[in-house]
Amino acid sequence: MIIQNLKIFYFLCKKIEMNEASAIQLDNQDELKAFREQFYFPIQPNGMPYIYLCGNSLGLQPRTVARYIHEELKDWAKYGVEGHFKARRPWMPYHHQAQEKLAWLVGAKNTEVVPMNSLTVNLHLLMISFYRPTQRKYKILIEEKAFPSDIYAVQSQARFHGFQDAVLELPFGGSITGTTPEQFENYLKQYHQEIALILLGGVNYYSGEAFDIQNFTKIAHQYNITIGWDLAHAVGNIPLQLHDWGVDFAAWCSYKYLNAGPGSIAGIFIHEKHHNARLPRLEGWWGNEEKTRFQMEKNFVPFSTAEAWQLSNPPILAIAPLLASLEIFFHASHEKRIQKSQKLTQFLYDLLKEDNRLEIITPPNRGAQLSIKIKSQNPKAIFEQLEPNGVIADWREPDVIRVAPAPLYNSFLDVWKFVKILQSLL
Numbered sequence: 001m002i003i004q005n006l007k008i009f010y011f012l013c014k015k016i017e018m019n020e021a022s023a024i025q026l027d028n029q030d031e032l033k034a035f036r037e038q039f040y041f042p043i044q045p046n047g048m049p050y051i052y053l054c055g056n057s058l059g060l061q062p063r064t065v066a067r068y069i070h071e072e073l074k075d076w077a078k079y080g081v082e083g084h085f086k087a088r089r090p091w092m093p094y095h096h097q098a099q100e101k102l103a104w105l106v107g108a109k110n111t112e113v114v115p116m117n118s119l120t121v122n123l124h125l126l127m128i129s130f131y132r133p134t135q136r137k138y139k140i141l142i143e144e145k146a147f148p149s150d151i152y153a154v155q156s157q158a159r160f161h162g163f164q165d166a167v168l169e170l171p172f173g174g175s176i177t178g179t180t181p182e183q184f185e186n187y188l189k190q191y192h193q194e195i196a197l198i199l200l201g202g203v204n205y206y207s208g209e210a211f212d213i214q215n216f217t218k219i220a221h222q223y224n225i226t227i228g229w230d231l232a233h234a235v236g237n238i239p240l241q242l243h244d245w246g247v248d249f250a251a252w253c254s255y256k257y258l259n260a261g262p263g264s265i266a267g268i269f270i271h272e273k274h275h276n277a278r279l280p281r282l283e284g285w286w287g288n289e290e291k292t293r294f295q296m297e298k299n300f301v302p303f304s305t306a307e308a309w310q311l312s313n314p315p316i317l318a319i320a321p322l323l324a325s326l327e328i329f330f331h332a333s334h335e336k337r338i339q340k341s342q343k344l345t346q347f348l349y350d351l352l353k354e355d356n357r358l359e360i361i362t363p364p365n366r367g368a369q370l371s372i373k374i375k376s377q378n379p380k381a382i383f384e385q386l387e388p389n390g391v392i393a394d395w396r397e398p399d400v401i402r403v404a405p406a407p408l409y410n411s412f413l414d415v416w417k418f419v420k421i422l423q424s425l426l
Contacts, residue, residue, distance in 0.1 A: 023416035026347070032332055032340050032407060038063055039259070039409040044390055051391045051414045051421075055406035056205075056233055056369050059259030061321075062328055068320040089323075093290075095307075095314040098267075101326040106231070106250070107241030108269050111305035115254070115319055119232055119266045120149045122251040123199070125309055126268065127157045129279040130226050130249055133166075133196045141191070141198045143179070144169045145206040150230055154199060168195065172207060178363030181215040192223040200227070202234030202250075206396055208362035208369035210238050214245040221246065232256060235267075236329065237367040239338055242269050249274070257368070257406060258329075260322040265315060270306040284311030332408060340407040341368045347412055348405060351419040357426045361400070369404040371396075374426070382425050389421045 027033055039060040041049035052060060075087035084092040095115050102113045116122065131140065138161070140154045151167070158166035170187055173179035188195070198220050203210045213229060220227035229250040234240065236257030242250055250269040254260035285293065287308045289301050302308035329337075345368055352358055352372065359373040374382050379399040386393055386401075394402040401422075405415050 020416055023412040026412040031336055035332055036409045038328055051418050053393045053403045053405055053418060056256055056402060056404035057394045058255055059257055060409055062259055062324045064324040065321045068324040069317060072316050072320050091316050094316055094319060097323055098319060101330050102267055106269055108243045112272055113267060113269050114306045114310060115265045115267045116310050117266055119251055119253040120153055122266050122268050123153045125282055126249045126251060129281050130228060131157055131197045133161050137196045138163045139166050139168050139194045141168045141170055141195050143200050143204055144172045146201060147205045175361045175363050178209045178365045181212050184216050185219045188223050195225050198225055198227040200229055202229045202231040203367050205233050208366050208371045210365050210367050217245050217247050254322050259325040265318045265322055275304050286310040286313050337407050344405040344407060344415060348415045368406055369402055372401045373399050385425050391418050391421055
């Protein structure tokens, strides 16, 4: 259905001139346009809202976040410690409030997901369980231009086990085709006997490439390699069916497309096939099953779910904004959100593709992000003029502007205005 509708959209774009009026027309036809009013936009000195295209770095604040946080503060004031049981959303099982909607969002069972910690902490905790190197198979495969924190995490995990030079990089396939499953399989044919773990970004932060998670996972398992995914730029952005795809594990943050605020709670997925496996694991109080947790026994009795990987009780004030945001996602259907995202990004691409002063390095397999190289002797100077002209986007060295029109709050008119501003600065 999405592909059919997109074909119609592309045909219409060819039939109409891509001007301001066409952007307004597309906005008028947008079934999700009302969701824009549920977010705060940063305001320029002239009193007008910025064109905000930076949701791949930090999502906008939902207007309901303050209410969610204030409700917890009121219950803390009212109940003190009894808020663990008497608050309107009791704190003891608070993480359960987010589990169902997170599972729905990533295509998992409720028992396979849990909000906890921060992204890189979770990657380390998961690699404790899933990176089991031997003297022969000890290397970790990540993608070229992986996010630095992922690189630091896998390098330090390898060193922790006594291995140096243990990180391999899957080459970027380029802006025409991206990295295809065939290229991935050819790489594994060459190196699978050395690889103990694959950890890839679902969407690469730099290029904006969205990997074929389903087929990459299938291929990795054909070579008997455990595969995990950093979904920081994928969750809330691209379609996910982690359970059905057989993904071993995944982790994500929630402050980008999930709009849960700076440094907000992260999350993990662990496929149920691993829940009762004898995996090594760092353990803490909140991973102990609930019915015996307060008996204060010395022996750890783990949940038979992903919750066994929890360490500490949930940070209530960090999860509350996530609950507010997930409520918005839950009311915007997957299909409509993904469809609008693809239309917005294609609209942006079509407006830019003929400009020979720019190079789009993002391949067609993508989410809401385009990464745009500026062909200039001083490309950063051009980027630095965007904010004074009313645009908030993102810069990555040495010459790339990352632009991410988020479907819940961005419009086609936002995209059109950004392109006209950028082109006026080139």
